[in-house]
Amino acid sequence: MRTVIRTHEPPLARPAEFFRSVWRDLRRSLPLAVEIARRDIRGQYRSSLLGPTVIVLSPLAITAVAIGFRRSGILNVDFISVPYPLFVLVGVVLWTTLLDAMNAPIHGFMAEQRLLARTNAPPEAIVLGKLGTVFLNILARGTVLLLVIVWYRVPIPATAVLAPVGLLSLASLGMSIGLVIAPINLLYRDISWMLITVTTIWFFFSPVYFPAPSAGAIGAIMRLNPITPVLSDTRSLILTGAVTSLSRSLLITLSAFLSVVVCWLYVRVALAVAMEQVNE
Amino acid sequence: MGTSGIAGKFRGSRTKPEVLVSVRGAWRKFCHDLNRSLRYTALDAAQSLFVRSPIGSTLRPGEFWALRDVSFDVVRGESVGVMGLNGAGKSTLLRLMLGSLRLSRGEIVTSGQIAMLSEHGLGFDPRLSGRENVYVAAAVLEISRQRVDQVFDQIVAFSGIEEFIDSPVRAYSSGMRARLGFSLAMHLEPDILLVDEVLAVGDLGFQRQCINHAQRYLKGGGSLVLVSHNPHLVQFICDRCLLLDHGGIVYDGEVVEGVARYLQAARTPPTDPLASDASISGVPPRVPSAPANSSVEILDFGIQPVGTETLHTGESARVYVRYRSLRSVDIRWGFCLLTCDAETVITCEGLLEPFPVLAGDGELAGTVPRLPLAGGRYALRVAIMDPHTELPFALGGFHTAPRFFTVGADTTIRDNYRMFTHDLIALEDLKWERLDLGATEVTESS
Numbered sequence: 035m036r037t038v039i040r041t042h043e044p045p046l047a048r049p050a051e052f053f054r055s056v057w058r059d060l061r062r063s064l065p066l067a068v069e070i071a072r073r074d075i076r077g078q079y080r081s082s083l084l085g086p087t088v089i090v091l092s093p094l095a096i097t098a099v100a101i102g103f104r105r106s107g108i109l110n111v112d113f114i115s116v117p118y119p120l121f122v123l124v125g126v127v128l129w130t131t132l133l134d135a136m137n138a139p140i141h142g143f144m145a146e147q148r149l150l151a152r153t154n155a156p157p158e159a160i161v162l163g164k165l166g167t168v169f170l171n172i173l174a175r176g177t178v179l180l181l182v183i184v185w186y187r188v189p190i191p192a193t194a195v196l197a198p199v200g201l202l203s204l205a206s207l208g209m210s211i212g213l214v215i216a217p218i219n220l221l222y223r224d225i226s227w228m229l230i231t232v233t234t235i236w237f238f239f240s241p242v243y244f245p246a247p248s249a250g251a252i253g254a255i256m257r258l259n260p261i262t263p264v265l266s267d268t269r270s271l272i273l274t275g276a277v278t279s280l281s282r283s284l285l286i287t288l289s290a291f292l293s294v295v296v297c298w299l300y301v302r303v304a305l306a307v308a309m310e311q312v313n314e
Numbered sequence: 315m316g317t318s319g320i321a322g323k324f325r326g327s328r329t330k331p332e333v334l335v336s337v338r339g340a341w342r343k344f345c346h347d348l349n350r351s352l353r354y355t356a357l358d359a360a361q362s363l364f365v366r367s368p369i370g371s372t373l374r375p376g377e378f379w380a381l382r383d384v385s386f387d388v389v390r391g392e393s394v395g396v397m398g399l400n401g402a403g404k405s406t407l408l409r410l411m412l413g414s415l416r417l418s419r420g421e422i423v424t425s426g427q428i429a430m431l432s433e434h435g436l437g438f439d440p441r442l443s444g445r446e447n448v449y450v451a452a453a454v455l456e457i458s459r460q461r462v463d464q465v466f467d468q469i470v471a472f473s474g475i476e477e478f479i480d481s482p483v484r485a486y487s488s489g490m491r492a493r494l495g496f497s498l499a500m501h502l503e504p505d506i507l508l509v510d511e512v513l514a515v516g517d518l519g520f521q522r523q524c525i526n527h528a529q530r531y532l533k534g535g536g537s538l539v540l541v542s543h544n545p546h547l548v549q550f551i552c553d554r555c556l557l558l559d560h561g562g563i564v565y566d567g568e569v570v571e572g573v574a575r576y577l578q579a580a581r582t583p584p585t586d587p588l589a590s591d592a593s594i595s596g597v598p599p600r601v602p603s604a605p606a607n608s609s610v611e612i613l614d615f616g617i618q619p620v621g622t623e624t625l626h627t628g629e630s631a632r633v634y635v636r637y638r639s640l641r642s643v644d645i646r647w648g649f650c651l652l653t654c655d656a657e658t659v660i661t662c663e664g665l666l667e668p669f670p671v672l673a674g675d676g677e678l679a680g681t682v683p684r685l686p687l688a689g690g691r692y693a694l695r696v697a698i699m700d701p702h703t704e705l706p707f708a709l710g711g712f713h714t715a716p717r718f719f720t721v722g723a724d725t726t727i728r729d730n731y732r733m734f735t736h737d738l739i740a741l742e743d744l745k746w747e748r749l750d751l752g753a754t755e756v757t758e759s760s
Contacts (some may be wrong), residue, residue, distance in 0.1 A: 040417060155437070
């Protein structure tokens with residue numbers, strides 16, 4: 035029988051007990067995560083107009099805008115070796131993966147406030163459950179992407195099998211950011227609005243619509259953007275097989291994986307405090 | 315445990331009571347001001363990442379203690395009623411036990427699965443159907459889908475919402491949510507069930523079912539902590555009562571006594587600046603002077619026990635008026651007993667025959683051989699009248715505060731009922747009878 039001791043001490047006052055409880059909750063969160071994922075997948079389009087088609091319509095629409103910009107001459111992107119629509123679509127699919135992973139904890143904790151406040155459900159279950167939806171979205175968009183690649187008769191290189199590593203790296207980066215913001219978002223409701231502005235700006239400084247320029251201020255900012263090498267290289271793995279910044283991508287990927295673990299532990303501590311504001 | 319339940323859940327020792335909840339010196343504070351509260355929460359969250367010593371265990375500006383130094387145990391199979399006026403800290407205590415609130419000081423140890431049943435069921439999501447919520451709630455309690463499948467039909471049948479089980483919970487009435495939540499809790503059988511003022515929302519039939527199932531759950535080894543303002547439920551379900559007042563435990567013991575104390579507290583107006591009660595303060599009330607040109611003035615008045623230390627239902631009581639008369643006059647006098655809000659007159663009694671009083675101070679008194687008032691708090695007014703004009707010489711408690719007094723009652727279920735139903739009169743020595751007008755015994759065939 036599970037015995038739980040709660041005191042007024044901060045969780046990190048007893049690190050051994052803290053890590054034991056993290057591991058215990060992670061294990062016990064799996065059945066609930068499956069239940070939440072099952073429920074979300076069934077119920078997420080219950081009151082929607084477009085239904086599940088929105089998963090693929092959204093990246094297609096963003097791609098269509100880019101094509102329109104390029105055709106009208108607003109965007110001047112000539113130095114790519116693959117069809118431009120394909121270039122953009124791969125970039126959009128990778129970008130939306132990052133965004134979905136970022137929103138999973140932010141929206142998850144907001145949506146499941148009642149469950150967290152009125153039960154002793156582990157927060158891990160909510161994040162893992164929401165990742166189920168993220169995974170399905172990736173599958174749906176990946177399928178559409180595959181169809182578009184076949185449509186353009188672009189040969190898929192063998193390096194494409196490594197693309198999931200890039201996807202996982204971007205998802206980890208997004209998840210880390212989401213985990214940091216999620217508890218703060220429970221306290222201050224304008225955080226999610228600020229996030230929309232920040233991610234919109236971030237989008238235009240990421241190599242989605244165009245590759246990172248090698249010179250100029252925009253190029254310098256884009257090189258500082260941590261997702262630039264990962265996004266560019268993952269796209270290359272899928273479309274051409276020629277990666278350009280492998281060492282930076284690997285470093286960022288490892289950092290992303292590590293940051294998920296650190297941010298997870300941060301959520302364990304910070305969420306318990308932030309949830310009290312919801313209770314009150 | 316009932317046959318409908320998931321059998322074999324409880325493994326409690328039969329020899330030594332197994333403590334499932336141990337609360338030791340629990341304190342919890344809140345902040346009045348929202349912005350300040352947000353700031354404190356953000357600060358606490360940041361500090362808890364880097365600080366190992368306890369944080370925030372003292373009050374900061376704007377904070378107050380919602381719970382103070384609460385300690386008690388709950389053993390397996392025990393049901394504890396938690397009563398108290400609004401703001402006493404009952405729900406805070408439950409959330410601390412559940413773990414959704416942090417302690418400001420102290421320690422709480424729980425053993426086994428713990429669930430809280432509130433107005434939101436077992437943490438129901440209003441967007442989801444009743445069916446989906448059942449499976450999510452079971453997953454929180456680490457009960458597999460297969461095990462839930464076995465009892466799902468019984469859960470729905472007991473809740474009585476078969477037609478709506480696939481409708482979103484937001485479309486449910488509060489009674490339907492309570493039924494589904496209670497049914498789920500009784501069939502999933504957590505080791506410890508915390509119930510926050512939810513059973514009373516159901517109809518009487520549902521409440522009867524709740525009592526029966528709760529008793530079966532307790533016999534099977536479950537433990538129940540019931541927060542309720544409903545003395546009926548507490549008396550029938552619980553075998554122990556905690557009474558909270560301003561965040562502290564003021565009584566922990568036998569349930570009938572606890573309910574009686576709660577009802578006494580509930581009947582006492584929380585703020586009554588004009589009232590004074592000699593039994594509490596020992597200071598007599600200010601009595602108005604006699605009307606101008608009146609020859610009689612009331613110095614003091616009140617009601618006091620006869621032969622006992624306190625006023626008590628069925629015991630003798632004496633109403634008295636101390637007066638000062640400037641001359642010898644004929645008077646009549648009487649008194650009124652009123653509800654404690656001084657709005658409803660329970661009875662007015664008076665000595666109809668005029669009688670003379672001499673100049674100087676004196677006392678008038680009337681003895682009630684067996685005080686018929688039910689336990690509770692009441693008010694008293696007195697009047698000394700001119701028998702010739704029927705106009706008052708002096709009034710006590712009409713234009714100023716009446717004299718408030720408390721009548722004690724026995725600590726019995728019957729007396730608790732009287733207080734619960736706001737009885738004013740306690741009829742004693744009733745003769746009850748039953749007449750069988752051609753009735754015959756009918757037994758139910760199997």
